[in-house]
Amino acid sequence: MNKKTSGYYRDEFNKMAWIYDPAVSLIGAIFGGEKRIRRKILRLADIKVGDKVLDIGCGTGTSALIIARDVGDKGEVVGIDLSEKMLDIAKRKIDRSGFHNVTFLKANAEDITYHDSYFDKITAFAVLHEMNHEGRINTLREIYRLLKLEGKALIADYDLPEKIGGILLTGLLLRMFEGETARDMIERGIDSEIKEAGVNLRIVKKESILCGAGQVLLMEKQGA
Numbered sequence: 210m211n212k213k214t215s216g217y218y219r220d221e222f223n224k225m226a227w228i229y230d231p232a233v234s235l236i237g238a239i240f241g242g243e244k245r246i247r248r249k250i251l252r253l254a255d256i257k258v259g260d261k262v263l264d265i266g267c268g269t270g271t272s273a274l275i276i277a278r279d280v281g282d283k284g285e286v287v288g289i290d291l292s293e294k295m296l297d298i299a300k301r302k303i304d305r306s307g308f309h310n311v312t313f314l315k316a317n318a319e320d321i322t323y324h325d326s327y328f329d330k331i332t333a334f335a336v337l338h339e340m341n342h343e344g345r346i347n348t349l350r351e352i353y354r355l356l357k358l359e360g361k362a363l364i365a366d367y368d369l370p371e372k373i374g375g376i377l378l379t380g381l382l383l384r385m386f387e388g389e390t391a392r393d394m395i396e397r398g399i400d401s402e403i404k405e406a407g408v409n410l411r412i413v414k415k416e417s418i419l420c421g422a423g424q425v426l427l428m429e430k431q432g433a
């Protein structure tokens with residue numbers, strides 16, 4: 210493929226891979242448990258036995274392995290990420306879980322080497338805000354290209370908070386963990402970036418999470 214990519218990547222994840230799972234588990238515990246939150250979000254995608262699912266920016270593979278159980282032996286899960294250290298942890302989890310239907314690959318979300326319309330579902334949890342504007346636009350176009358017609362994409366990421374709880378939480382998370390790209394994504398809005406990408410991904414559901422600091426968008430691929 211080798212399309213032009215934005216050339217941007219924040220390599221923090223190779224440095225912090227070792228502490229990523231405990232840190233996310235701790236933050237998740239404050240909001241009722243990490244796995245419970247992930248399952249609740251994933252339910253929106255209505256993943257079925259036999260589905261082919263791509264998890265973009267899979268990190269340490271926690272969501273991909275939940276999905277692997279849902280799609281069963283007849284399904285397929287592919288997790289891609291640019292951080293080798295995050296992927297090392299994800300691969301070790303496959304060994305422990307015994308799933309044979311999941312693969313973790315090093316790849317850039319802006320240029321994924323699968324053929325058009327390969328996947329039934331695509332998920333991206335807390336990933337888009339790690340990319341610059343050009344990277345997000347390229348990734349949204351890849352999501353569209355890789356989905357089957359009427360296939361679903363589930364994006365969970367920051368939102369522009371309106372209530373005080375969400376404003377405080379977003380402020381804290383941005384200050385502690387994020388770079389400029391997260392602020393830029395919040396200001397532009399994912400829905401307006403979908404329009405700018407020129408892809409026909411129709412938002413069929415939007416849910417607010419983490420006191421409004423986050424959003425879950427379920428989108429369906431419609432004909433061009």
Ligand SMILES: C[S@@+](CC[C@H](N)C(=O)[O-])C[C@H]1O[C@@H](n2cnc3c(N)ncnc32)[C@H](O)[C@@H]1O
Nearest residue numbers: 222266267268290291292317318334335336339
């Ligand atoms: C905050 S972590 C989220 C990991 C995982 N989705 C989760 O829910 O725990 C963001 C991940 O996105 C990956 N990432 C960022 N930009 C990427 C890109 N252009 N292509 C692939 N992965 C990317 C990072 O390496 C990192 O592992």
